[in-house]
Amino acid sequence: MRRVLLPLLIFVLSGVQILHAQSFLENAQINGSFQTDAQYYRLDEGIDITDLYGKKLGINGFGKVNYSYGNFSAGMRFEAFLPELNGFRQELNGVGLANFFATYDNGFIGVTVGDVYDQFGSGLVFRSYEEWSLGMDNALRGVRTIIRPTQGVTLKGVYGRQRFFWAPYNERDFAADDYRGIVRGVDGEWDLNQSITSMNDSEFRVSLGASFVSKKQYDQSLFYYIPENVGAAAGRINLGYGRFAFSTEYAYKINDPSAINNFIYKNGQALLSSLSYSQKGLGIVLQVKRTDNMSFKSMYTATQNDLDINFIPPINYTHTHSLPSMYTYSTQPNGEMAGQFQINYTIPKGTALGGKYGTKLALNMSQVNDIVRDSVMDNGHLVLNKKGTLGYSSNFFAVSDHRFFRDINFEIDKKINKDWHVTAQYINLFYDIATIEGHAGAPDVKANIGFLDVTYKIDKRQSIRFELQGLWENEVHKGYEVNEDEKKDFQKRGDWAAALVEYTITPHWSFSIGDKWNYGNPVPEFRDHYFTGTVSYLHDATRIMLSGGRQSEGVVCVGGVCRTVPASSGVSLTISTSF
């Protein structure tokens, strides 16, 4: 019997194995996506492109695959920048497996190994994320553990090194200026309403959270003593009562001299708070923010959008039309005092002003100023922001007269009848271009901007959309005197007009042509037209977009992180699909 049993056991077990292997494939989900963004560049003397520097073609592409089976999931992403599109970091040039991970999560415990994306609270001390359109990815290659001991309690720990373009993770290549440190962090969150039974259905909602993150870095500096361990901590509270919600997070960082903060040894702080009221048809939100020396990178020499451990969210309106978004605010890492107020209101249907469909109104105001910095004593001398010292002291509540940005805008969104839909917005903008874009000495942008966006439905399948936009500066006009050596700071300045027509055949096709004209630039040779034509094709999960023409110099921002796009001329193609 035994002689039969053993082979039988092996046979059955192998059968079980095969069954498992089959179910591993059959019952698993496999999905993924691909995207390619390519641009063919051409010379265009009209907009001063007289040299392509050997780059006629740029291609950014990725392909990713996710696999999941029950509590297990894994995935990888392959990237190719051959070479990278203009405006992306040159270090991206290359090809390879940029990202992979495996996760097991049964609800009580979740473990991820590989490239980790996560965020603690609002991200003031830790956020790892990826933004393809910016070429930015600060994934943490290492381990993440999540434990949920009871309903409403979440504990997280992360540990790893951040992605630095294509730099290897295991070697510390000091010769290649790769001083990346190690990032580790823990976070706890307690949602009282989910964990305390009697509060489950309470109108009063409370959740609390706290995080601690530290970096271990390598001191390679000849001039400064660089602390090898830098810690940052944050605490947060979210409260809600009926239609009101309040949330706040405060973060603190110990001394962290870096190329960004001019190697000062001051601590850093950040506070982000918001209060909102919402009921059907009306939403009001007020946000305030103060940051002081809160740039937190895993390499003290990094100066651009790479190796950020935390995320300082800008709190202002994000414009999407081309002229309003030409001057988009990007976070100033060394300090800001910011506030924002927004109201969304829908005039109800069936009233005189609401009409048959209701009228949607929105008002947004936001402003960002610098913090106040006072001198500190260093070896018996008063110093301000001097390298190797404590830098400055700053009154928490003081607002500097130096304004970086202000945006006051009003929007009306109205469906007039079955066929016509109109959206219009007026924007009053102040933008300190010298600080934000580094055009030292250039006058501030003070502008009135407006757009009108009208859609007409021809029939069930066809529609046509018109877009008219204008940007008028208060001071910098045609007659404004510009010296020869300042000219480069006046590209795109002055008045603009833009128009676009888009014809759509649902569900697949869209054709558009448009022009942006910098007709009021103070420098005559910059008064250029930027014609573009675009054809888009959508089919289920696939999107193909072909466009040709000129692109003006500008800033592309997602989430307050920006990249500058140089002026270009040529043809670009985007193909994306998922399965």
Next chain:
Amino acid sequence: MKKLFALLVAVLLVSGVQAQQKSDLPNVTIKNLQGKDVNIAKLSNNGKPFVMTFWATWCGPCIKEHNALDEVYADWKAETGVKIYSVSIDDSRSTAKVKPFVEGKGWDFEVLLDTNKDLARAMNVSNPPYTFLFDGQGKLVYQHSGYFEGAENDLYEEILNLKK
């Protein structure tokens, strides 16, 4: 022998059960507007189909799509019982604005917050708007990238197809 046979049957049964449970919803936990954790793998609509649409407060076409869906949502619900989950990928610069924004626009969808794009990544959403339709068992039946005027009619046809 009998025990082994029983084991084999048990294994078959288990794999059978697993096969039945197959859904296309990823095992990702995000929050709703009340701050409550929502495990996407457990989303359902009492056996009726549901739509999941990705958007952001800063995305123009997304708002057009949501306005269009809002106009027809009451009719759709009455006729098919469909439910719409609206997943905002706004990050911490605008998460606090999502609830007043949604209420101010008067939308009636079940809104979820995908603050660090965990769900968007798991479902391969690179650019909003992006719309998925799931049947009553959580199986993906239709997905669409982007929004063109009137595209909600095609989505509704897909929903009606599920009723047949």
